[in-house]
Amino acid sequence: MTTTCRFMDRTVIVTGASTGIGAITARRFWQEGAKVVLVARTESNLVAVARQMDPTSTLVLPLDISEPEAAAYILEKAQARFGHIHIVVNSVVSHPQGLFEKNDLGDLAAMVDVNLRAPLLLCRLALPYLRRSGKGTIVNVGSMAGRIPVPGAATYSATKAALRTFSLALAQELKNRGITVSIVSPGPVLTDRVRRELDRIPDLVFCIPVLRPEQVADAILACAHDDKPERAIPPIGGFLTSAGEALPWARNLCLPLAWRLGRWRKGQIRKMVQSGLR
Numbered sequence: 001m002t003t004t005c006r007f008m009d010r011t012v013i014v015t016g017a018s019t020g021i022g023a024i025t026a027r028r029f030w031q032e033g034a035k036v037v038l039v040a041r042t043e044s045n046l047v048a049v050a051r052q053m054d055p056t057s058t059l060v061l062p063l064d065i066s067e068p069e070a071a072a073y074i075l076e077k078a079q080a081r082f083g084h085i086h087i088v089v090n091s092v093v094s095h096p097q098g099l100f101e102k103n104d105l106g107d108l109a110a111m112v113d114v115n116l117r118a119p120l121l122l123c124r125l126a127l128p129y130l131r132r133s134g135k136g137t138i139v140n141v142g143s144m145a146g147r148i149p150v151p152g153a154a155t156y157s158a159t160k161a162a163l164r165t166f167s168l169a170l171a172q173e174l175k176n177r178g179i180t181v182s183i184v185s186p187g188p189v190l191t192d193r194v195r196r197e198l199d200r201i202p203d204l205v206f207c208i209p210v211l212r213p214e215q216v217a218d219a220i221l222a223c224a225h226d227d228k229p230e231r232a233i234p235p236i237g238g239f240l241t242s243a244g245e246a247l248p249w250a251r252n253l254c255l256p257l258a259w260r261l262g263r264w265r266k267g268q269i270r271k272m273v274q275s276g277l278r
Helices: 020-031 043-050 070-082 105-132 154-173 192-196 203-207 213-226 235-246 248-274
Strands: 011-015 035-040 058-062 087-090 136-141 179-186 230-233
Touching (some): 011 020, 020 035, 020 213, 035 070, 058 070, 070 105, 087 213, 105 136, 105 179, 136 154, 136 213, 203 248, 213 230
Parallel strands (some): 011 035, 035 058, 136 179, 179 230
């Protein structure tokens, strides 16, 4: 257990909790005193994550978050098990790689359903539960690709941009109404999926320094604690994407350098992965 317990006896729902950022986030919340509802499709992976925690403080819900009935089911089960729902973390993601015109139509629909429609539905249905808890919190996990367009990830960029805009707008709607909303916008994260699909990821993605999943989990917990509307990590990525958004002509001038830098960094990551380093 960590020495801090910022979330003692609070109930947290974490989607995408079977691997990567979601799994680490769920464990971190539990380590800080929370009761955790773990949601993902693969039951065996969820059970493996839950085994690292106290079974009296966890609830495993293996289901597909994109199914229409999923959000209501999650909330009902969490309420029945723990009595209150205080925090909702939407960290599930769908990100098939490749150029838009070569993406499978089913993959395009899945990205919209998983990355955008499912978080919106869960947020909408969670509001009464969060309000009843006294102080509710929503943390959505976006992407640096939602702050600036990434060629080769057009649909993913679109869904994450929409999730970011939704989160910031909802935060304003709910201001002073007992529920806060935050968006965490990370740059590239060295997850197992990124290791597997490294060669298919556009070089441009890696012009921003690569994060560890633990760093994203830290940002999620920080937002859940202090209610900051957005954390863009690493900070240099937040600065560059903000500058590129404000000055598109400058962004276009810098793109060739960014592609070269990303290609170099990607080569360094490939060497690290091949050597078995984490």
